Amino acid sequence: AVPSTIHCDHLIQAHEGADKDMATANKKNKEVYDFLASAGRKFGLGFWKPGSGIIHQIVLENYAFPGGLMIGTDSHTVNAGGLGMVAVGVGGADAVDVMANMPWEVKAPKYIGVHLTGTLNPWVSGKDVILKVAGILTVKGGTGAIVEYHGPGVQSLSCTGMGTICNMGAEIGATTSIFPFNNRMAEYLRATNRADIAAAAEANMDLLTPDAG
Numbered sequence: 001a002v003p004s005t006i007h008c009d010h011l012i013q014a015h016e017g018a019d020k021d022m023a024t025a026n027k028k029n030k031e032v033y034d035f036l037a038s039a040g041r042k043f044g045l046g047f048w049k050p051g052s053g054i055i056h057q058i059v060l061e062n063y064a065f066p067g068g069l070m071i072g073t074d075s076h077t078v079n080a081g082g083l084g085m086v087a088v089g090v091g092g093a094d095a096v097d098v099m100a101n102m103p104w105e106v107k108a109p110k111y112i113g114v115h116l117t118g119t120l121n122p123w124v125s126g127k128d129v130i131l132k133v134a135g136i137l138t139v140k141g142g143t144g145a146i147v148e149y150h151g152p153g154v155q156s157l158s159c160t161g162m163g164t165i166c167n168m169g170a171e172i173g174a175t176t177s178i179f180p181f182n183n184r185m186a187e188y189l190r191a192t193n194r195a196d197i198a199a200a201a202e203a204n205m206d207l208l209t210p211d212a213g
Helices: 018-028 030-043 055-063 075-083 092-099 126-137 152-156 159-172 183-191 195-203
Strands: 005-007 046-048 069-072 086-089 110-115 145-150 176-178
Touching: 005 030, 018 030, 030 046, 055 069, 055 075, 055 159, 069 075, 069 092, 075 086, 075 159, 075 176, 075 183, 086 176, 126 159, 145 159, 159 176, 159 183, 183 195
Parallel strands: 005 046, 069 086, 110 145, 145 176
Antiparallel strands: none
């Protein structure tokens, strides 16, 4: 079967502060957490216990890598595109097929290329980039498409900034979004103790960046 993990931090509600909110969630959702943990043990699934962090960061800091493919049942799975990964959020039935090592079927997506030039001005972030794209494509302009960002402007974005852009690609209906591998990704991989992956990606740069033309 395909390696899989369970995440549950979306059940934690921010209200009074981290410590109190964590205690409240553990009490309120104990039955759910216990069930998920026991299911994980029974079927050999990883379980990120309450307080581990929201899935956006867990994915980017632990699982995403250039050139990979990941399927998740959270719409924010696409965050991994910020590390050059094709990551798609799917429904439960599709996820079950993948977990059971069955073929994952998807309609061949269209491609939308976004050419970035220049550099970001002070006080401008990756969120402003995707808001501009959303303004052009509208909330359904990316439906059934993979949005591929490219061009010299990519170098001015941080890895987490690229992740933010990909994460918000769900707001335009995109199947997923992706950036080409670059030095900002390599820096992030090394900062998160994955220097070996950074080195492997650098050695295969031609496979992880757009073709000329």
